[in-house]
Amino acid sequence: MSVNKVILIGNVGGDPEVRYPEKDFPVAYFSLATNELRGQTEVTEWHNIVMTGDNAKYAERYIRKGTKLYVEGTLRTRQYTDKFNITRKRTEIYANIFEMLGRLQ
Numbered sequence: 001m002s003v004n005k006v007i008l009i010g011n012v013g014g015d016p017e018v019r020y021p022e023k024d025f026p027v028a029y030f031s032l033a034t035n036e037l038r039g040q041t042e043v044t045e046w047h048n049i050v051m052t053g054d055n056a057k058y059a060e061r062y063i064r065k066g067t068k069l070y071v072e073g074t075l076r077t078r079q080y081t082d083k084f085n086i087t088r089k090r091t092e093i094y095a096n097i098f099e100m101l102g103r104l105q
Contacts, residue, residue, distance in 0.1 A: 004074045006093050008047060009101070010034035012067045016051075016059040028056035032069060032093075048092040049073075055095060068102035071095045 013031035028051040033044050051059045073095040
């Protein structure tokens with residue numbers, strides 16, 4: 001048995017970028033910041049969030065930079081080649097459950 005589950009509560013780092021790789025199938029990408037204390041220092045960790053389908057449509061319409069968000073999903077790592085022909089890895093959280101926890105002021 002194995003488990004791949006991520007739970008995060010944090011603040012959205014920028015408005016979602018929505019793409020349509022297939023007709024009528026949106027994919028939303030945005031960052032989420034979480035903070036934790038390490039000794040006397042607060043450290044911010046940035047996470048790459050991906051939402052698809054109806055969740056992506058919701059993200060495009062309602063989620064904005066600064067929104068406090070609860071996210072549940074799975075961790076995935078993908079490999080790609082950038083425009084300089086350098087192979088890179090990107091770790092992303094594919095969100096399947098989320099809830100907005102606060103409004104922008």
